[in-house]
Amino acid sequence: MNEHEIEHLHRLTQLLQGIEVGLVVINRDYQVQLWNGFMENHSGLSAKQVRDQSLFDLFPDLPKEWLISKLEAAFLLNSRSFTVWEQRPFVFPFRYSRPITGGNQMMCQNMTVQPLQDLRGEVSHAALILYDVSVQAADRRQLTDANEKLERLSQIDPLTGLANRRQWEQALEQEFQRCRRYQPPSCLLVVDVDHFKQVNDQHGHAVGDQVLNELGNLLARSLRKTDLVARYGGEEFVILLTETRPEQGRILAERLREAVEEMVMKVPQSLNITVSLGLCPYQHSLASAQAWFEEADRALYQAKQNGRNRVEVA
Numbered sequence: 001m002n003e004h005e006i007e008h009l010h011r012l013t014q015l016l017q018g019i020e021v022g023l024v025v026i027n028r029d030y031q032v033q034l035w036n037g038f039m040e041n042h043s044g045l046s047a048k049q050v051r052d053q054s055l056f057d058l059f060p061d062l063p064k065e066w067l068i069s070k071l072e073a074a075f076l077l078n079s080r081s082f083t084v085w086e087q088r089p090f091v092f093p094f095r096y097s098r099p100i101t102g103g104n105q106m107m108c109q110n111m112t113v114q115p116l117q118d119l120r121g122e123v124s125h126a127a128l129i130l131y132d133v134s135v136q137a138a139d140r141r142q143l144t145d146a147n148e149k150l151e152r153l154s155q156i157d158p159l160t161g162l163a164n165r166r167q168w169e170q171a172l173e174q175e176f177q178r179c180r181r182y183q184p185p186s187c188l189l190v191v192d193v194d195h196f197k198q199v200n201d202q203h204g205h206a207v208g209d210q211v212l213n214e215l216g217n218l219l220a221r222s223l224r225k226t227d228l229v230a231r232y233g234g235e236e237f238v239i240l241l242t243e244t245r246p247e248q249g250r251i252l253a254e255r256l257r258e259a260v261e262e263m264v265m266k267v268p269q270s271l272n273i274t275v276s277l278g279l280c281p282y283q284h285s286l287a288s289a290q291a292w293f294e295e296a297d298r299a300l301y302q303a304k305q306n307g308r309n310r311v312e313v314a
């Protein structure tokens with residue numbers, strides 16, 4: 001090798017030492033032959049310390065079986081492979097300390113395994129090339145969390161914390177399909193506050209909101225976990241009573257009516273309200289979830305017509 005070539009090699013070595021990517025070269029016994037500055041910095045082990053040591057002795061926590069299968073594919077088949085953090089968050093257990101990523105404890109890594117041939121063309125070594133993708137991983141996780149939160153929020157009524165109409169319509173459709181298939185007993189109940197306009201007019205809209213909130217709490221408290229209560233809109237609530245026969249549904253509706261009548265709200269002065277309820281048990285003749293709801297709504301209209309503060313069954 002002439003002086004020019006030695007200079008060139010020297011520059012290349014400096015480049016590999018300083019690059020912000022982990023570089024490890026191992027021989028066929030998995031012993032470390034090259035360990036660059038990135039690996040030194042993150043492992044706390046110098047190139048001298050790891051030289052000729054087995055990778056698996058140095059890092060007993062490495063996913064041995066999985067990594068050997070990758071390395072053997074490189075040695076025997078001369079094939080290159082790539083793994084991403086989404087499949088396996090990290091290969092080398094390096095701590096990650098940059099604060100911008102928040103709760104991220106370990107460095108997330110992508111890794112390439114690259115076969116290296118000797119001058120005779122035989123694969124005598126393999127390189128592990130490690131990319132730190134902690135920032136991208138943290139961004140992705142934040143985005144996923146935000147999307148999940150948005151999805152949850154888009155299903156909830158902000159005033160009462162109950163399911164909103166969107167979630168309700170999905171649940172009703174599901175329950176309708178379940179009833180159509182298995183014909184379990186199931187009831188749909190529509191609850192509407194009587195003369196709610198007067199509450200708003202006499203006490204103000206903020207008090208009206210509080211009344212709806214308290215009513216929502218009462219309904220949620222009074223039902224089974226398997227029932228779904230939702231705010232359909234305005235002063236109208238809807239309830240799915242699963243596994244409930246018509247006569248049980250009627251008793252429950254009556255109990256809710258009484259509970260509302262007896263409830264004294266402090267908003268801030270004492271206030272009483274009543275509700276009217278329309279009940280429609282599932283019947284096979286119902287053509288759609290919408291038809292089921294319309295039947296219950298018709299029963300509610302009857303309850304209003306018949307004097308309010310009462311239950312009517314479709």
Ligand SMILES: Nc1nc2c(ncn2[C@@H]2O[C@H](COP(=O)(O)OP(=O)(O)OP(=O)(O)O)[C@@H](O)[C@H]2O)c(=O)[nH]1
Pocket residue numbers: 159192193194195196197198200204205206207208209212233234235304308
């Ligand atoms: N405070 C408050 N009021 C609401 C909300 N949504 C709807 N309302 C009011 O609810 C009232 C409903 O009035 P109506 O549909 O006439 O019914 P009602 O006065 O309850 O009479 P009946 O249902 O016939 O007993 C209207 O005044 C709406 O403005 C809300 O989120 N908060």
